[in-house]
Amino acid sequence: MTRSAAPVATQVLRSPPPSDSAVKQILLTLNEKENFIIEDLDDHHVVIKADEEYRVRRELEAELEKNTYSLE
Numbered sequence: 001m002t003r004s005a006a007p008v009a010t011q012v013l014r015s016p017p018p019s020d021s022a023v024k025q026i027l028l029t030l031n032e033k034e035n036f037i038i039e040d041l042d043d044h045h046v047v048i049k050a051d052e053e054y055r056v057r058r059e060l061e062a063e064l065e066k067n068t069y070s071l072e
Contacts, residue, residue, distance in 0.1 A: 020044050026063050030056065 020043060027046060031037045036052040048056060 023060070023064070026060060027056070030059055030063070 036048045037046050039047040
């Protein structure tokens with residue numbers, strides 16, 4: 001008898017505006033370090049492991065902050 005793997009909880013992340021393609025590229029780059037993307041759905045959506053959502057959002061925010069310019 002063969003046992004199937006336990007189902008993995010998933011979360012669909014939508015790249016936030018303003019530049020969906022840039023955010024998606026950041027997510028793909030982050031995924032190279034720690035594999036969290038389960039499926040690349042389209043230009044704006046990826047399915048990730050649900051237990052990685054908080055960490056991925058934090059890392060994405062940190063990367064976006066690095067690329068934000070202040071007028072001050």
